Amino acid sequence: MVVSYGSWRSPIAAEILADNSRFSDLRIDTDGTVYWIESRSNERGRNALVRQLPNGEIEDVLPADTNVRSFVHTYGGAPYMVHEGTVYYVNFTNPKNPNFGQIWIKRPGDEPEQLTHTLGQFYADMAMDLLHNRIISVCEDHRGEGEATNSIVGISLEDGSVASVAEGMDFYSSPRLSSEEGRFLAYITWKHPNMPWDTTTLEVKDAMKIFTANTRVLDSKNESIAEPKWNRQADLLYFISDRSGFWNLYSWDETTVRPICPMEAEFTFPQWNLGESHYDFTEDGRIAAAYTRDGVWNLGIIDALGNMTPLDLPYTEIANVHTYGDYVYFLGGSPTESISVVRVNLKTQKYDVIRKPTSFELDPEYISMPVPITFPTADGEVAHALYFPPRNAEFRAPEHERPPLLVTIHGGPTAAAPCCFSPGVQYWTTRGFGVLAVNYRGSSGYGTAYRKRLNGCWGVADVQDCVYGAKHLADKDIVDRNHMAIRGGSAGGFTALAAVAFYDVFAAAASHFGVSDLEALAKETHKFESHYMDTLIGGSYPDAKDVYEARSPIYHIKKIKNPVIFFQGTEDTIVPPNQSQEMYDALKERGVKTALVLFEGEGHGFRKKSSIIETAEGELYFYSKIFDFDLPGNITPIEIANLYTQKQ
Numbered sequence: 001m002v003v004s005y006g007s008w009r010s011p012i013a014a015e016i017l018a019d020n021s022r023f024s025d026l027r028i029d030t031d032g033t034v035y036w037i038e039s040r041s042n043e044r045g046r047n048a049l050v051r052q053l054p055n056g057e058i059e060d061v062l063p064a065d066t067n068v069r070s071f072v073h074t075y076g077g078a079p080y081m082v083h084e085g086t087v088y089y090v091n092f093t094n095p096k097n098p099n100f101g102q103i104w105i106k107r108p109g110d111e112p113e114q115l116t117h118t119l120g121q122f123y124a125d126m127a128m129d130l131l132h133n134r135i136i137s138v139c140e141d142h143r144g145e146g147e148a149t150n151s152i153v154g155i156s157l158e159d160g161s162v163a164s165v166a167e168g169m170d171f172y173s174s175p176r177l178s179s180e181e182g183r184f185l186a187y188i189t190w191k192h193p194n195m196p197w198d199t200t201t202l203e204v205k206d207a208m209k210i211f212t213a214n215t216r217v218l219d220s221k222n223e224s225i226a227e228p229k230w231n232r233q234a235d236l237l238y239f240i241s242d243r244s245g246f247w248n249l250y251s252w253d254e255t256t257v258r259p260i261c262p263m264e265a266e267f268t269f270p271q272w273n274l275g276e277s278h279y280d281f282t283e284d285g286r287i288a289a290a291y292t293r294d295g296v297w298n299l300g301i302i303d304a305l306g307n308m309t310p311l312d313l314p315y316t317e318i319a320n321v322h323t324y325g326d327y328v329y330f331l332g333g334s335p336t337e338s339i340s341v342v343r344v345n346l347k348t349q350k351y352d353v354i355r356k357p358t359s360f361e362l363d364p365e366y367i368s369m370p371v372p373i374t375f376p377t378a379d380g381e382v383a384h385a386l387y388f389p390p391r392n393a394e395f396r397a398p399e400h401e402r403p404p405l406l407v408t409i410h411g412g413p414t415a416a417a418p419c420c421f422s423p424g425v426q427y428w429t430t431r432g433f434g435v436l437a438v439n440y441r442g443s444s445g446y447g448t449a450y451r452k453r454l455n456g457c458w459g460v461a462d463v464q465d466c467v468y469g470a471k472h473l474a475d476k477d478i479v480d481r482n483h484m485a486i487r488g489g490s491a492g493g494f495t496a497l498a499a500v501a502f503y504d505v506f507a508a509a510a511s512h513f514g515v516s517d518l519e520a521l522a523k524e525t526h527k528f529e530s531h532y533m534d535t536l537i538g539g540s541y542p543d544a545k546d547v548y549e550a551r552s553p554i555y556h557i558k559k560i561k562n563p564v565i566f567f568q569g570t571e572d573t574i575v576p577p578n579q580s581q582e583m584y585d586a587l588k589e590r591g592v593k594t595a596l597v598l599f600e601g602e603g604h605g606f607r608k609k610s611s612i613i614e615t616a617e618g619e620l621y622f623y624s625k626i627f628d629f630d631l632p633g634n635i636t637p638i639e640i641a642n643l644y645t646q647k648q
Contacts, residue, residue, distance in 0.1 A: 001395050005403040005432030005480075006629035008395040011366060012427045014616035018042070018609040020423050021357040023331050023339055025275060026320035029082045034329055034354065035061070036320075036341055037068060037079070045607020049080060049089060052341075052354055062106060067092040070124035070274070071101050072140045072150075073171070073528040074574060074604075078125040078275025081135070083180075088115070088135060090123055103135070103155065115160045118143075123155070125173060125274040130180045131207060133157050136165060138172050138274060148527050152187055166205065171196070171528070173274055174227065178234040183207050186228040186237055188271075193531035193540070196271040197414055197444075197451065200225045202239055224448075226268050232281050240268045240278070242448045249279065249289065249302070261306045265293040269319070270414040270444050280323040282346065288328040290318040292445045295372060295384060296419050299330065301346070311349055315342065317420040329354075333420030335369050360423075365393035368429035370419055370437075375472040377441070381453075383465040384446065386417050387473065388425050388435040395432070403434045404627055405479035407470050407506070409488030409495045410437070413454060413462060413536070416445045427616060434479050440465035440495075456538030459518075459551035462495045467503050482507065483627045487619070489513055490575060490604065497553035497583070501560050508626045510619050512567045513575050513604055516583040517555075518548040524576050554579075557586045563593035563640075565622045567615050569602030588641040595622060595640045 022039040024047075029035065035051045046067040052058050062068065069092035070076035080089035087106040091114075093099050101122040103115045116123065120143040127136040132154060139153040139162070151167035152175050166172060169189040173196065178184040185207050190200040202225045223243040230237055237252045238260070247268045249260040267289055268278045279289035287302040297318040300310040315332035317339060322329050326346050333339040341355040370386040377383040390403045397403065406428055410417050417437030425435050439445065440462040442454025454461055466486060474481035485508040488496040493514015500509045515521050522533055522541035534540045537547055549555050564587060568580040577598070584596040597618050599611040606612055618638045624631045625640060 002398055003395045003432075004629055005390060005397045005401055006624065006627060007632060008390075008392045008430065008432040009632040010392065010427065010430035011362060012423055012430055014427075014613040015609075016358070016360050017423050017427060017616050018612040019358055019360070020338065023341060023355070023357060024273075024320070025078060025080065026322060026329060026331055026341065027080070027082055028322045028324045028329060030084050032324045033082075033085075034341070034343075035080075035082055035087075036331070036355070038357075039607065041607055041609040041612055047079070047092070049087065050355070058355060061087060062089070062112065066112070071122040072124040072138055072274060073272075074526045075272050075528065076124060077273030078138075081126040081128065083128045088126055103137075103160075105157075115157070116155060116162065117160060118162070121162070123153075125175060127175050127177050128180050129154065129177060129207070131182070136175045136177065136185065138175065147530070150527075166203070169201075173271065176228050176230060177207065178230040178237075182230070182234055184230070184234075184237075186230070186239075188225060188228065193534040195414075195529075195532055195535070196226065197224045197242075198535065199223065202228055204237065226271050227276060227278060229277075229279070229281075232283070232285070238279070238287075245448050247448075249287070259306075260287070261289075261302045261308050263291065263293075263308070264447065265291040266445055266447070267291045269416075270412065272412070272415075276319070278319065278321050280321050280328070282323050282328075283325065288321055288323050288346070290321050290330065292416075295386065295416055295439055295445045299328070299332075299344070311344065313344065313349075313351060315420075317418050333418065335419070336364060336367055336421050338421050338423065339418075358423075362421075362423075362426060362430075363393065366391060366426070366430050367421065368426060368435075372419075373469075373472075375469055377468040378461070378464040381441065383441055383469065384439040384443070385469050386419060386437045386439075387478075388429050388437070389478075390429050390432045390434055392430045392432065397432060402477065402480040403432055404483035404485070404623070405434045405436060405470060405473060407436045407438060407466050407484065407486040407499075409440070409462070409466060409486070409492030410443070411488070411490040411492050412444075413440075413442050413458060413491040413495070414444050414451060416443045424616075431620070434473070436469055436473060438466050438469050455535050458491075458533070458536035459494065459498050463498045463502060466495060466499055467505050470505060485509060485623060485626075487512070491515065493575075494518075494553070497564070498551065500562055500564060501553040501556040504561070506562065508563045508565075508623065510565045510567070510622070511580065511583075512615070513569060513572055513580070514566075515575050516553045516579045518552045519545070520554075520579060521575065522548065526573060529574070554583055554586070557583075557590060560587060560590075560592060563622070563626050565595040565597070565619060565640075567597050567599070567606075567618070569599050569604065569606060569611075571601055572604045574604040584641075591642050591645065593626065593640055593642050595638055597638060 025037040049061040070079035125138040135155045152165040175187045228239040247266040314334040317333040320331045332342040344351040368388040368391040487510035489512035493511035566580040587594040
């Protein structure tokens with residue numbers, strides 16, 4: 001059927017986006033039982049802990065009112081640990097509840113019991129220390145005045161008392177004992193203004209001395225170290241470092257650091273969340289490792305000589321790699337499959353999916369496959385992106401038409417666009433939109449030099465790459481240059497707003513909890529990112545106040561002529577809601593077409609089913625009015641200020 005782009009009837013309703021669970025924090029118990037976290041929008045966005053029993057049955061582990069989520073570094077991660085069937089977890093209850101952020105224990109057959117009782121102290125990334133009958137954990141203490149303090153602590157399994165293990169640095173992560181009764185403890189630490197993908201240090205302490213002496217340090221010099229792990233024999237410490245220009249794997253034997261399988265590829269991802277795992281050891285001494293090259297992830301096996309043998313798998317996104325017996329488990333997605341819980345038999349290389357995020361399956365005739373592109377950008381450089389063309393088995397557009405384009409920007413800003421099936425992307429392509437997911441300079445997956453090209457240039461290089469990417473497609477007559485929009489969340493929202501403030505290329509923009517005022521962000525943001533902009537902007541605030549103002553869209557409202565929509569949670573502690581409110585008020589006052597959709601109780605990213613539905617339908621409705629196309633079916637309108645009265 002011939003129908004104009006944007007008006008195609010799609011099999012992906014907004015409800016399908018909301019019913020799509022998000023998986024994280026896959027772990028394996030000592031008996032091989034597989035655990036993972038499911039974020040469920042239809043349960044008010046709570047994180048449920050799930051496991052697969054030996055008979056294949058899948059069940060929830062904890063009561064339905066439990067939200068397994070950590071608060072350390074605000075972004076959290078690694079909110080639980082499991083050992084011989086007993087689960088130790090962080091219960092993310094109401095922040096006003098005295099149990100908020102505390103560790104609980106769930107033993108087989110028993111009701112959960114609370115272990116820690118100190119409101120304002122938060123935990124994550126735990127390890128079992130049988131030698132001292134306690135848990136080793138990262139701790140973030142918000143009880144004092146000023147900035148929170150971070151440390152590694154030991155938590156007694158007898159009475160929940162907390163004792164310091166390592167302190168004095170600004171941040172800690174990844175405490176790893178050489179075994180459950182191990183002699184050595186390794187961990188990562190770093191100081192302001194560094195982020196964990198800038199410069200970190202790997203430290204090792206002697207556990208036999210109860211962590212009070214014999215500290216040995218691998219002191220990094222402008223390198224990012226991540227994911228320390230001891231091998232099964234506990235005689236070698238492995239870790240990932242970008243000292244070669246790519247995040248590669250290394251080993252350490254107390255005296256010498258040796259590269260393992262050097263490649264121009266990345267073996268990890270920026271450590272925004274705690275507990276990342278992109279490699280693990282097999283029982284026969286090999287290493288199962290995920291790596292990404294040019295934005296596409298693979299899984300391979302590294303032998304004792306350091307040779308890599310890639311596995312023949314369809315997955316292009318891989319994380320949370322763990323091994324047990326003859327199997328490797330991970331969270332993986334492909335161009336036709338959303339991120340799922342996957343198991344691979346290392347002997348046969350056959351794989352099966354343990355858990356999918358939804359029962360919904362899209363007919364392959366509707367699936368838009370990603371097309372990797374590299375295009376010229378400013379300053380004679382190149383940037384990268386994935387293009388998803390419009391596709392729908394039932395519809396095609398009139399021959400003379402070109403599709404509208406949505407340029408999507410990942411958050412971070414050090415993240416990368418996933419090269420796998422996303423209902424959120426297909427929601428647009430099945431309706432007749434082209435989607436360009438830009439991995440601008442600063443994105444991960446292309447080496448350290450590419451990632452650091454954003455240093456000092458946030459709000460410049462990222463914006464240029466989005467503009468040049470859109471114009472690249474328009475110049476090739478692939479998309480309609482008059483119907484191009486830009487959208488992003490968090491840091492991506494900042495890039496989207498900057499693009500319409502400083503360039504007249506995009507006919508509309510959508511900011512999802514995006515930054516509009518860099519000054520306000522510098523004053524109000526949380527500890528983890530409180531000095532991040534020193535690197536991104538190229539100076540600290542207020543010393544570089546003029547640069548912060550020059551790049552903040554809020555100070556350039558008069559330059560914005562094209563419509564903008566804002567989606568914002570009222571409880572966002574990373575990008576406070578006043579950033580969106582002030583931007584919306586100013587645009588409305590100027591007569592620009594604009595809309596603001598606020599979600600009560602939502603934070604940085606939307607977890608509730610109703611919020612996800614309203615966001616998807618609201619943004620679609622907004623574009624239909626701006627690009628003037630008809631919508632099939634019923635979508636609840638949103639209020640757009642100045643829709644029929646925009647000043648010129």
